[in-house]
Structure formats: structure tokens, C-alpha cells
Amino acid sequence: MERDSPQARHERLTQLTPAIGPVSFARDRQLPVVPALEALLPDGGLTRGYTLGCQGAAAVSIALAVVTGASAAGSWLAVVGLPALGLRAAAELGIALERLVMVADTANTGALGETAWANMAAALIDGFDLVVIRSNPNVRAGTARRLQARVQSRGAVLVVVGDPGRFICDLVVTAQAGTWEGLGDGSGRLSRRRLGVSVSGRRLARQRQAELWLPSANGGIEAALPVAIAGDTVVSDTVALQQTG
Amino acid sequence: MGSHQPASQTTPSTVPRLVVVWCPDWSVVAAGASPLEPAAVLHANRVIARTPAAAAAGVRQGHRRREAQRICPTLRIIDHDPARDGREFEAAVRSVAQMVPRLESTEPGSLTFLARGPSRYFGGEHEMAVRVTQLVRDAAPRACVGIGIADGRFTAGVAARHSAEQSAPAPIVIDSGPAATRAYLAQLPVSTLREVGGIAADAVDLLRRLGLHRLGDLAALPAPDVLARFGPVGAFAHRIASGGDDRPPGTATPPPDLLVSLTFDDPVHMLDPLVFATKQLAQQLHGLLAADGRVCTRLAVLAETEHSERSEHLWYRPNGLSVAAIVERVRWQLDGWIQQPGGLSSGVVLLRLTPDEVCSDDGNQLGFWGGRSEADEWAARAVARVAGLIGEQQVFVPARRGGRQPSDAYSWVSVDQADVTEPTERLAVADMPWPGQLPAPSPATVMPEAVPAEVFDAAGRVVRVNGRGALSADPAAVSVQGRSAEAITGWAGPWPIDERWWDTQQHRRMARFQFTTERGSALLAVVEHQQWWVTAVYS
Numbered sequence A: 001m002e003r004d005s006p007q008a009r010h011e012r013l014t015q016l017t018p019a020i021g022p023v024s025f026a027r028d029r030q031l032p033v034v035p036a037l038e039a040l041l042p043d044g045g046l047t048r049g050y051t052l053g054c055q056g057a058a059a060v061s062i063a064l065a066v067v068t069g070a071s072a073a074g075s076w077l078a079v080v081g082l083p084a085l086g087l088r089a090a091a092e093l094g095i096a097l098e099r100l101v102m103v104a105d106t107a108n109t110g111a112l113g114e115t116a117w118a119n120m121a122a123a124l125i126d127g128f129d130l131v132v133i134r135s136n137p138n139v140r141a142g143t144a145r146r147l148q149a150r151v152q153s154r155g156a157v158l159v160v161v162g163d164p165g166r167f168i169c170d171l172v173v174t175a176q177a178g179t180w181e182g183l184g185d186g187s188g189r190l191s192r193r194r195l196g197v198s199v200s201g202r203r204l205a206r207q208r209q210a211e212l213w214l215p216s217a218n219g220g221i222e223a224a225l226p227v228a229i230a231g232d233t234v235v236s237d238t239v240a241l242q243q244t245g
Numbered sequence B: 001m002g003s004h005q006p007a008s009q010t011t012p013s014t015v016p017r018l019v020v021v022w023c024p025d026w027s028v029v030a031a032g033a034s035p036l037e038p039a040a041v042l043h044a045n046r047v048i049a050r051t052p053a054a055a056a057a058g059v060r061q062g063h064r065r066r067e068a069q070r071i072c073p074t075l076r077i078i079d080h081d082p083a084r085d086g087r088e089f090e091a092a093v094r095s096v097a098q099m100v101p102r103l104e105s106t107e108p109g110s111l112t113f114l115a116r117g118p119s120r121y122f123g124g125e126h127e128m129a130v131r132v133t134q135l136v137r138d139a140a141p142r143a144c145v146g147i148g149i150a151d152g153r154f155t156a157g158v159a160a161r162h163s164a165e166q167s168a169p170a171p172i173v174i175d176s177g178p179a180a181t182r183a184y185l186a187q188l189p190v191s192t193l194r195e196v197g198g199i200a201a202d203a204v205d206l207l208r209r210l211g212l213h214r215l216g217d218l219a220a221l222p223a224p225d226v227l228a229r230f231g232p233v234g235a236f237a238h239r240i241a242s243g244g245d246d247r248p249p250g251t252a253t254p255p256p257d258l259l260v261s262l263t264f265d266d267p268v269h270m271l272d273p274l275v276f277a278t279k280q281l282a283q284q285l286h287g288l289l290a291a292d293g294r295v296c297t298r299l300a301v302l303a304e305t306e307h308s309e310r311s312e313h314l315w316y317r318p319n320g321l322s323v324a325a326i327v328e329r330v331r332w333q334l335d336g337w338i339q340q341p342g343g344l345s346s347g348v349v350l351l352r353l354t355p356d357e358v359c360s361d362d363g364n365q366l367g368f369w370g371g372r373s374e375a376d377e378w379a380a381r382a383v384a385r386v387a388g389l390i391g392e393q394q395v396f397v398p399a400r401r402g403g404r405q406p407s408d409a410y411s412w413v414s415v416d417q418a419d420v421t422e423p424t425e426r427l428a429v430a431d432m433p434w435p436g437q438l439p440a441p442s443p444a445t446v447m448p449e450a451v452p453a454e455v456f457d458a459a460g461r462v463v464r465v466n467g468r469g470a471l472s473a474d475p476a477a478v479s480v481q482g483r484s485a486e487a488i489t490g491w492a493g494p495w496p497i498d499e500r501w502w503d504t505q506q507h508r509r510m511a512r513f514q515f516t517t518e519r520g521s522a523l524l525a526v527v528e529h530q531q532w533w534v535t536a537v538y539s
Helices: A006-020 A059-072 A087-093 A114-127 A141-154 A237-244 B026-030 B052-057 B065-071 B082-097 B116-122 B125-139 B153-165 B178-186 B191-195 B201-209 B215-219 B223-241 B271-291 B323-338 B374-390
Strands: A051-056 A077-080 A100-103 A130-134 A157-161 A171-175 A179-183 A188-200 A208-213 A222-229 B017-022 B039-043 B046-050 B076-079 B110-114 B146-151 B260-268 B294-305 B310-316 B348-360 B395-400 B410-414 B445-457 B475-480 B486-499 B508-517 B522-528 B531-537
Touching (some): A051 A059, A059 A077, A059 A087, A059 A157, A059 A171, A059 A188, A077 A114, A087 B410, A100 B374, A114 A130, A114 B374, A141 A157, A179 B508, A188 B486, A188 B508, B017 B153, B039 B052, B046 B065, B082 B110, B082 B323, B110 B116, B125 B146, B146 B153, B153 B178, B178 B215, B191 B201, B201 B223, B215 B223, B260 B271, B271 B323, B294 B323, B310 B323, B323 B374, B374 B395, B445 B522, B475 B508, B475 B522
Parallel strands (some): A051 A157, A051 A171, A077 A130, B039 B076
Antiparallel strands (some): A100 B395, A171 A188, A188 A208, B017 B110, B017 B146, B039 B046, B445 B475, B475 B486, B486 B508, B508 B522
16 A cells, blocks of 8 residues: 555544544543442442432432442532432531532422422423432333433433432432341440442343441441442452443 | 833733623613612522612611511511523613613623723723713612722722712712732732622631732732642632732733524524523633633623624633533523614524633632532532422422421522522531530431330330430330330430520420330430430431
8 A cells, every 4th residue: 555645644533533543431530439339230330310319218318329439539419309318427428518519309399290390300401410319109101211311421320319200310320228236135236237238220231239337437438348249159349340241 | 091110010910901881780770670669689598789778777788587577577578580680681782882882791780891901992991981870870779889990800890889889979089000900909908809809708808817908019029929728719819809800810812713603594583492502602602711720711792683783702711711600691682682672674694602702610619609510510500490380388498497306407598598509508517516416327318307205115005215315114115196006126225415505495305215126226215204216317
């Protein structure tokens, strides 16, 4: 092949640029999570544009745990309809309270119509990286779809606590009721809770399970047992990454 | 021009001679409040501007709403509206622009321009100042106008504020040259650095605690020592305190071809489409500069109509103009221009943004506006929008209170009471611990209102706690809010609290317990006057 002039080469390169151009890898669109959750989630983080469902007895705790890493790393967090959220627990977990906003959920009390609720949720999705909402049975399928499309185009992460209703979750994180340690018969104090957490959903080929200390003795989150992937007998993080591609 | 000092001075000779026009309390003037009526404009629950009548009653900037109303019960509270401030100030800008080219604004209520040309034209700096005062008064008869002329933005700004504070405002002209500038600044308190220079309050406080009460004290120190001890912020404070160059480090003039513009085929008569187009332009410009790691600190905004009516204005922001800041300023400028008396004869056909001064965007936020990031601005706007949709009383941010109970440690305050992106004050860590507070982990669910409960012993009798903290029997089951009883699998307590024993009204005496139940839940309960309550759940 004969050599081109630099100009011709430059032109050919310019033509090629769109084809080979900016490939956006899934991991470039990740928000960080705390180390204990990295192996549980695909690509080791929260992928922007995803909708997560958090269910089970400890749904609120696990929802907060999932967004903690990103909140601490600089993302803003909006919480809708969780007025009983324990702020001291949130601070101990690592959530940045200076970037936390809570919106009273007037939808479930009937004060806010479905359209107004959707406008409110859309405004939050526009401005916040992380939006945690309590499930709202009044939301119609069309509204949920539009909101999820907005989450994707904005690159936010939506976390639905409780029954997701019409929202289609990319990942479902289920936290069973855990067992508390530290309390005796009239002695001691609550020190930590061991919690079984499983992650499944359409973005994950096989269910992943782990045991977590949530909260751990200092109120944070730590791994109690390494992640197990359904169908695997021997489990380690590296094998898991190779097999899931 | 004044006499120049020998070159031994460290101050560069390039400090420009500037005129600063300062209208204090512009927000109340823009709101149309009469000077005789006590009124104040509040932002984030703090007074930011007040009328002379309110000032005479003792209302000051920074007072909280209640404090201001206590001092002056007849005070009329006006909501903060930056768009109104900007729009109203545009009339004053237009008036001065008849005589002076290249006007520059930092915020509504302040104007800056180079002294050299206009002072020659009017035959002296003092004559020019008198003329400019008249021009501003023509446009805004109620405004108090202070004018300062000095070397550098900081010194001129200080002089303008002093000028406005006089009982009969008259222009203050500081002689040119570093010696005169230093002599003028030397006796001023270091708090001037915060009020005019935009230095963070804690840095200024540190200077004061170290015994540097006046700017002269700071300027007398050797510059390298100040840099070593206080870092770049201290070096900047030292530079402006000694009358040096007060532009942010790394400031440069961008290449002349760097500009973004938009031509409209159909003339635009409305403000909103122009602001929308500006957003696009601002993002484009911001992207161009950000690719070089730079940010625009001074921006020329030009709009032109079909009949060649022009509005050209410079906007300055020491820590860089973000996209949102550019859009906001263009809105101020164009709103006032389009709505001027008589209106425009035709629609706008050209919009152009030209960076006039750029500086390296090293994240060095001087904090003139609190140093907010892009994400903060997005969030603040989303909060404003949601508050507009469902009401400000429905949107909350956390605030620290301190206390022994989980419900006392933090509380939610609605956003009309607090500033969303200024968390320092509301989340300030109490410097004293709360003895008697339960250690971590804390309950993830704190009941807004404590829920009544009953705790039974093995025989089914209600467990009682006496004044010495002794239980009538070990707790065996708990029933929350009348639901069926759950067996208690583990418990601890009582941890007594005796709060406010000095106050007969608010005295509380209670004992706390932790329970785990057979269903796996963990509760924090208190007993007070033999009544059990569940105050929080470790969910």
C-alpha cells in the first residue's frame, strides 16, 4: 500500500472518527458504591439511567446503603416520602447530609394528583443524580415509563423503595429481615445486624447474594460473607467478573 | 495622574484605576419600597437589604426574620427576587452607558468601569463622579449612590462602600499609586476582606484571632511568610490588603476570535426564546473554555436588534461564570432592555457572548457567592422548581440540632427557612458532645411522633419502671400501637434521661430501652410516666 500524504491521512482519519469514535462503556457511566456492595452490583457500581427496586424488611436501609457511595462522592440525593428517615443513621452510614433534600410525599395522602406527582418527580430527576422514592400505587404505566426515560436521558439513578408498581426495575435488591447482635437478656446494646441481601433483575444474568453487616458496629456497612452467584459452587470476586463478562 | 512610587514596591504597576458605583440595599430599591417605610428583603431567612427607615430602627444585614421583626415590629418583609433586582438596575446601567463605554457589573447594584477615559472626558475624576452619580439618580431616584475611585477593584469597592455610608454620600477618590492605596487600606478592619474581597469568613476570623486586626497589620507581613502560613487564600488576602493586583491568579485575555454568537433569521421579540438560545450559547462557550481547563471571569454580552439598537454589557464574577450564571445575567440584562420605557422598535437578530477575561479553572473557589458547583446549581434549581410545584413547606433539608434522643439529633427544616446549597450553618457540628446519647448504630427510622406501646412481663402484666430505674419484672412481649404482642428475644436498659430538670415546664424524665422481637425487628422504646412509647425502629 502506497504511503499517503499527511493531508490525505488526516482526511481519512477524520472520516473514520465517527465510526471508531467515542464508545461509551457501561463502566464510564457508573456512580460509585461503598466497597461492600461493589461485588453485588453489575460492573461494580450504580449505572446511570438504571431504576432499582429495593424490597424486603430492610428496604429503606438497603436503599440508603446503595446510594451512600455516590452521595459521599459528590452526588445530590433527593428522598421522596420518607419523613421518618433517621438522619443520624444516614450520617453514620456515610450519606452527605449537605447534599440531601427530602420532599414530603403528598401523593400518597391524596393531596397531590398523579400529574403533579409526576411533575415533581421529573423535576427531581432533572436536578439530582440520585432519587429515592417510596412506591406509589397511583402511578400509571405511561407515567412510570416517561419518568424512567427521563432517568435514562439525564443519567440519574432512580431507587424505588417497596413494591415498584408500574416501574420496571433494572435491578431488584432484596434485603431480608436480619438478625441483630449485641442485645442480651437485660444487658448489652444493639451493636450490628447481619443482613442477607440478594440482587436480581433483567440486567443481571444470575442472582447474586451476600451477607452484609448493615449497620455495622460503627453504623456503616461491611461485608459479612463474600458474594455468591446462583449456580456457582466456588465463589470469589475474580471468578465472578470473568464469568459474567 | 498621580505620582508613581519607585519600582522597589512589589505591587505590579498594572493595577487598573477603576470607578466602582455601589448602590447599597439595591434589592429594596428595586422592590419599590419607600425609604421612609421600614421594609427588608430576605433571602434564606436572612436580611440582605433594608430601607433607611428599617436601618434606623436597627435592622442589619444578616439578621434572621424573627430577630428583625422583634427589633422592628412594623417591618414589611419582601421576598428576594434576583430577576427583579437585575431588571430594575438595567435602567441605571443604560443611563450611565450614555456617557461611559464598557460598563461592567458584578451583581445588581454595582457597576465598575475604567476611570481613565471618562475622567479625561469630564475634566477630572471628581467631576466625572458627580456626573455619574447624577446619571444613576436620574434612573433610580430612590437609590443611595456611593462612588469610589481607586487603583484596583478591591480598593475602589471599599471606597464606594464608604462613600455610600456617609450621611451625605459624596464620591471618594483615592490617589493613584501603591503608597496612597496602602495608606487608605491600612486602618480598615480585616473583615473588609470578607465583605468586599470575598475571602472566606473562617480565613478572616483566623487572621483576627492571630492578632491581625487591620489590613495594615496583614500588609506589613512578608508575602512569602503569609503564603507559607495561610496558603493561596492568605497570599491573595495579603495581595489585596497591600493594594496589589486583585484579579484571580492565572487571569489572561482570551484570543480575540474566541466568541459564540447566534443570528436569528426571524427577529425575536420575546425574552424567553432569547434566554433559551442563551443557554445553548453559554453551554457552547463553557465547553470551549473547559476543554482548555479555563473558565470565563468577565464576559461581554451583546444583543442587537434589526434596527441596530444595541445592548452591550460586561459581567464579572471572580470565581468564574458557570452556564447557569451566564444565563441568569443575560436574563437580567435583556429583561431590562426589552422592557425599557418605549420598548424596542424591532426584534433581536443577534446575540453574542465574548469572553473578555478568562482564568484557569483550578477549582480555586474564592467563595464570593459561596463557591457552588454545577451539580449544586442543578439541585438548587430542581428544589426551586419542586417548591414551586408543591409548596416550599413541603421540601426539606436536614439541620443539626443536637440532643440525646435520635429524633433530637437532626431535624428537617423547610427550604424557605434554609439555604439548600449553603449547608455550613445548618449542619455545623456542635462542638460539645451530648452525654447520654446512645452510641452508633443509630435507628434508621425515627418516628415523627412517638407511637404508644405496651410492654408486658411473662405473666402478662404491664412492666413498670420506678424512679430509681428498677423494673417490676423482665419484659417478655411488646405490643406496638395496639397490634398483637410480639415476644421479646433480647432487651437492654433502662438508660435514664433527666432532661431540663431546671425548667418545670419542659422537665422530662424517662428511661430508654432497646428490644429485639421474634419477628426480627429492633425497637427503641422509652417509658415516661409509666407510659411506653416506641420512638424509633432499627429498620
